[in-house]
Amino acid sequence: xxxxxxxxxxxxxxxxxxxxxxxxxxxxxxxxxxxxxxxxxxxxxxxxxxxxxxxxxxxxxxxxxxxxxxxxxxxxxxxxxxxxxxxxxxxxxxxxxxxxxxxxxxxxxxxxxxxxxxxxxxxxxxxxxxxxxxxxxxxxxxxxxxxxxxxxxxxxxxxxxxxxxxxxxxxxxxxxxxxxxxxxxxxxxxxxxxxxxxxxxxxxxxxxxxxxxxxxxxxxxxxxxxxxxxxxxxxxxxxxxxxxxxxxxxxxxxxxxxxxxxxxxxxxxxxxxxxxxxxxxxxx
Amino acid sequence: xxxxxxxxxxxxxxxxxxxxxxxxxxxxxxxxxxxxxxxxxxxxxxxxxxxxxxxxxxxxxxxxxxxxxxxxxxxxxxxxxxxxxxxxxxxxxxxxxxxxxxxxxxxxxxxxxxxxxxxxxxxxxxxxxxxxxxxxxxxxxxxxxxxxxxxxxxxxxxxxxxxxxxxxxxxxxxxxxxxxxxxxxxxxxxxxxxxxxxxxxxxxxxxxxxxxxxxxxxxxxxxxxxxxxxxxxxxxxxxxxxxxxxxxxxxxxxxxxxxxxxxxxxxxxxxxxxxxxxxxxxxxxxxxxxxxxxxxxxxxxxx
Ligand SMILES: Nc1ncnc2c1ncn2[C@@H]1O[C@H](COP(=O)(O)OP(=O)(O)OP(=O)(O)O)[C@@H](O)[C@H]1O
Ligand SMILES: [Mg+2]
Numbered sequence: 001x002x003x004x005x006x007x008x009x010x011x012x013x014x015x016x017x018x019x020x021x022x023x024x025x026x027x028x029x030x031x032x033x034x035x036x037x038x039x040x041x042x043x044x045x046x047x048x049x050x051x052x053x054x055x056x057x058x059x060x061x062x063x064x065x066x067x068x069x070x071x072x073x074x075x076x077x078x079x080x081x082x083x084x085x086x087x088x089x090x091x092x093x094x095x096x097x098x099x100x101x102x103x104x105x106x107x108x109x110x111x112x113x114x115x116x117x118x119x120x121x122x123x124x125x126x127x128x129x130x131x132x133x134x135x136x137x138x139x140x141x142x143x144x145x146x147x148x149x150x151x152x153x154x155x156x157x158x159x160x161x162x163x164x165x166x167x168x169x170x171x172x173x174x175x176x177x178x179x180x181x182x183x184x185x186x187x188x189x190x191x192x193x194x195x196x197x198x199x200x201x202x203x204x205x206x207x208x209x210x211x212x213x214x215x216x217x218x219x220x221x222x223x224x225x226x227x228x229x230x231x232x233x234x235x236x237x238x239x240x241x242x243x244x245x246x247x248x249x250x251x252x253x254x255x256x257x258x259x260x261x262x263x264x265x266x267x268x269x270x271x272x273x274x275x276x277x278x279x280x281x282x283x284x
Numbered sequence: 285x286x287x288x289x290x291x292x293x294x295x296x297x298x299x300x301x302x303x304x305x306x307x308x309x310x311x312x313x314x315x316x317x318x319x320x321x322x323x324x325x326x327x328x329x330x331x332x333x334x335x336x337x338x339x340x341x342x343x344x345x346x347x348x349x350x351x352x353x354x355x356x357x358x359x360x361x362x363x364x365x366x367x368x369x370x371x372x373x374x375x376x377x378x379x380x381x382x383x384x385x386x387x388x389x390x391x392x393x394x395x396x397x398x399x400x401x402x403x404x405x406x407x408x409x410x411x412x413x414x415x416x417x418x419x420x421x422x423x424x425x426x427x428x429x430x431x432x433x434x435x436x437x438x439x440x441x442x443x444x445x446x447x448x449x450x451x452x453x454x455x456x457x458x459x460x461x462x463x464x465x466x467x468x469x470x471x472x473x474x475x476x477x478x479x480x481x482x483x484x485x486x487x488x489x490x491x492x493x494x495x496x497x498x499x500x501x502x503x504x505x506x507x508x509x510x511x512x513x514x515x516x517x518x519x520x521x522x523x524x525x526x527x528x529x530x531x532x533x534x535x536x537x538x539x540x541x542x543x544x545x546x547x548x549x550x551x552x553x554x555x556x557x558x559x560x561x562x563x564x565x566x567x568x569x570x571x572x573x574x575x576x577x578x579x580x581x582x583x584x585x586x587x
Contacts, residue, residue, distance in 0.1 A: 003387060003388055003389070003390045004388055006387045006388075007384050007385075007387035007388035010380070010383060010384050010387050011373070011376075011384050014373075014376045014377070014380040014383075014384065015373055015375045015376055016375055101373065105371060105372065105373040105374060106370055106371040107370075107371065107372060107373055107381075109338060109367050109370035110370060110372075110381075110384075110385055110428060111388065112337070112338055113336060113338070113359065113360065113363075113365055114359065114360055114385050114388040114389045115359075115388055115389075116337045116353055116354040116356070116359055117354065280340070282333075282338065282339040282340060283333070283338040283339065284329070284330070284333055284338065284339055
């Protein structure tokens with residue numbers, strides 16, 4: 001297995017793919033970091049302006065809501081997980097390439113000749129994908145940490161890095177990266193065409209959450225129950241966001257761990273389906 | 285039992301509309317070059333891919349040295365293969381392509397350089413695959429097949445894209461491997477090349493076995509059809525004499541006599557008897573190409 005993982009890592013290292021993706025994640029991390037810092041700056045310095053004629057109980061409610069939104073912790077999580085949205089997408093695409101490259105460049109023959117046990121190859125690819133995900137996570141997280149610590153010091157707020165809420169989010173972020181890599185590999189096996197798989201996953205990833213919001217909102221019109229909206233967690237990109245967000249993503253959203261379980265479930269499913277497909281498929 | 289004999293038995297592959305390979309059985313002996321012949325679409329590539337566990341058979345088995353390919357503990361050290369529609373990543377160098385395979389097979393990196401030397405690709409080792417010519421790609425394929433110094437070689441049209449010098453090199457290379465006791469199974473369309481190269485042939489058509497055996501035997505089995513070309517100014521005289529001797533004589537388009545039923549010495553003797561002057565006396569034995577075309581006639585349609 002070590003042999004196969006070495007081989008898979010070599011495959012990525014000996015092409016342009018890895019540095020193109022690394023560059024793209026650094027750039028997008030920088031971009032989202034700038035946006036998140038600007039947002040944090042705005043929220044953290046905003047003062048609550050309540051109309052003086054507001055009844056006491058309503059004023060109290062508004063104050064609480066404001067406090068939750070403007071918590072330093074919330075902003076801290078945001079800043080320290082910057083780049084997650086695009087990072088996960090890139091890692092998923094890398095996972096796709098791990099499989100589809102074999103067909104696109106007709107190297108599947110050489111790969112399967114060296115290792116006739118195809119489930120081992122998929123396992124090696126999954127592990128390699130996860131390893132690269134970890135590297136990408138480390139890259140974005142280091143950038144986030146350095147920038148974030150400086151940002152909070154300049155702003156004069158505690159950075160809350162020691163808080164469990166924040167460290168948990170940073171660690172869960174690693175898990176999100178890993179699972180999206182597994183997704184990528186599974187999807188690559190499912191849709192063998194390089195372009196097909198890449199476009200499908202990108203579209204699902206980028207518009208998936210939005211589309212889900214619309215679909216479930218419409219469903220909610222017919223079944224006027226809150227659990228209908230809670231069900232949005234079945235959409236992978238939504239589950240990913242729910243898992244990371246220490247505050248509720250939307251009023252009916254389930255707790256973080258539900259998002260985590262859904263995402264892990266999908267990861268396992270994608271890995272299994274990918275393995276089964278690859279074992280059956282003829283290479284000709 | 286690792287003698288490197290390839291045994292194909294009852295191998296069948298049914299695609300949606302075609303039975304690409306149909307209950308095919310044959311054996312390939314070590315220490316010999318075996319030519320695997322058949323018209324386009326006969327099922328050669330499909331058969332070889334089934335032997336190598338790349339395509340799942342509908343029925344039947346194929347073993348190499350008594351084991352299925354998937355059960356070989358170290359497949360690349362036992363079997364080397366070159367197949368159609370097999371390539372390298374376009375952005376990867378030739379040497380790195382081989383190193384990726386080395387890593388997967390647990391072979392040392394230096395094997396990559398050794399096989400590059402072996403096929404004469406050392407100057408292009410650091411060039412990206414997209415810059416390789418057809419012949420260079422084929423040589424890289426051979427290099428990859430030789431990485432594990434295998435006992436068995438399976439090659440699907442390895443001469444594709446090679447120049448005459450390359451083809452001659454390949455012939456010597458494969459003959460040499462066989463003389464070292466290795467098993468060499470090679471498919472090809474180049475029948476004259478095969479006649480020079482192969483010891484045995486397996487001929488298939490429409491997915492079925494047509495004939496198997498040593499080249500000389502397969503060609504010999506058809507030599508009842510050997511005929512002799514005779515050119516003489518006294519054609520009428522000689523024709524009469526030969527017909528009396530029991531031969532069948534036809535006249536070719538160029539005026540030469542095409543004689544079947546008697547051998548060249550008898551024709552010479554007959555000419556001497558009637559004092560006919562001979563300008564040409566050639567026995568035309570059917571070659572592999574003739575035999576192949578005859579054997580696969582009518583079955584050679586693309587399915
Ligand atoms: N993946 C596939 N799906 C459907 N049919 C296939 C597939 N692969 C091969 N065939 C069919 O199986 C038959 C045998 O094909 P194969 O490639 O084995 O022939 P071949 O002897 O290698 O021919 P050639 O000399 O042209 O290389 C052909 O009719 C082909 O169309
Ligand atoms: Mg073929």
